[in-house]
Amino acid sequence: MKLKNTLGVAIGSLIAATSVSALAQGQGAVEVEAFGKHYFTDSSRDVQRDGELYGAGISYFLTEDVSLGLSYGEYHDLTSQDPVGAGGHKNIKGSLTSLDATYHFGQPGVGLRPYVSAGAAHQSIGQADRGGRDSSTFANVGTGVKYYFTENFFAKASVDGMYNIDANEGEWMAGLGVGMNFGGSTRQVAQVEPTPEPAPAPIVDTEPEPEPELVRVELDVKFDFDKAQVREESYSDIKNLADFMQQYPQTSTTVEGHTDSVGTDQYNQRLSERRAQAVRDVLVNQYGVESQRVDSVGYGESRPVADNSTEEGRQINRRVEAEVEAQVR
Structure with missing residues (x-):
């Protein structure tokens, strides 16, 4: 519950930050996000097909469309598939660290931006039937969509496919997240005082009206x-x-x-x-x-x-x- 409360605070902070002056999206921008994902495990490990991954990530835009991102999450609500000893089903803890490249479709700015991603991940997870932790290397592919409510604030939905290279097995996750985009090309425009309009010359009734x-x-x-x-x-x-x-x-x-x-x-x-x-x-x-x-x-x-x-x-x-x-x- 502590991590969920922390995630709630992070999401609230991201929403509050939308009141800050906007910086343009684009090359050189940084995105931070908080996410929650439903994790579907492989059947060979003694783990129920039910669990959540809560975490956060940061990405850097190499171009207007391509970003490189690092994320970290911790597993919750995972239990052993079979009872372990007299204590019943064992709670299983673990974490996932991912490095992914993402290509965004569409134009930067307010609105919808679908994306695809690919990368690698390292998973460290407890073992139900024996002590210690199991470490695995994954190849990731994913797709999803981001909706930018402003230049800075967005929400996303994602589906990620994960191939366990060590165990030769496939897993997947589906999730939601919110985030902030900032740090692109900052625009500082000098404020120029408008030149006052000269007072119009009085119109003399005896003169003809000028041609347009x-x-x-x-x-x-x-x-x-x-x-x-x-x-x-x-x-x-x-x-x-x-x-x-x-x-x-x-x-x-x-x-x-x-x-x-x-x-x-x-x-x-x-x-x-x-x-x-x-x-x-x-x-x-x-x-x-x-x-x-x-x-x-x-x-x-x-x-x-x-x-x-x-x-x-x-x-x-x-x-x-x-x-x-x-x-x-």
Whole structure:
């Protein structure tokens, strides 16, 4: 019961931590989680097919999609299958330490992210019919789904298959967990005081009303090679576009992502979509432009504006573009 109470405190702490300022998901992020799993043992050991594994883990994101994680859990409610001596069924204690690589599908951010995993584990567990502990090495495969309620807080459901290499037997677990994601690219944007609008000139009744004038704001954001993170120096340009759209609420725009020609067409198409989505997220989530007024699209490497055979040309082609027009009098 002590471990269950500790787990409850950990879960409560994770939920309370959602009030902390959000840090972006992505490469370099760290996830911590608490979990509980139902453990189905193999039949050759003198253990009932009933038990729970409670524990916690920590993962580091090598890329936006791939993480490497270490977890530790302790078994509870495991008993011997047959009575042991006059004491009846014996309570069996044990622990499981796992190292797993996980690939996440979908885009980082709020919403659903399925995943698959593979790795290895070390199990130390008591023996029902004789003293001491039994140690085994497992090969793990798993699948599951995470739902991110915010950029930081998520819940997960999982199914894990475990192959006991030493005993040549298979086992499996099914579980639930909650966790926190933090420590990705921290965004620190300087607060710029808005320039006050000049007072409008008085209108003289004897003068004709001026003809409408078309004004335009264009955006050109550059990206590092094979990256979809918005550079720090690009935030001021994105803010200018957001301020213009806030001033003219009838406007809308489409954010267009592009890549250079390095890599496959399929990979570059996905990379261009991620770049466009990253700029859209800054406009909507950071600068308050309504989401229905901003679309995003990726064109991959299909629309170069410079020579992809040179480094200078490829740098120019790694971009996101957008423009907004409005008629003013």
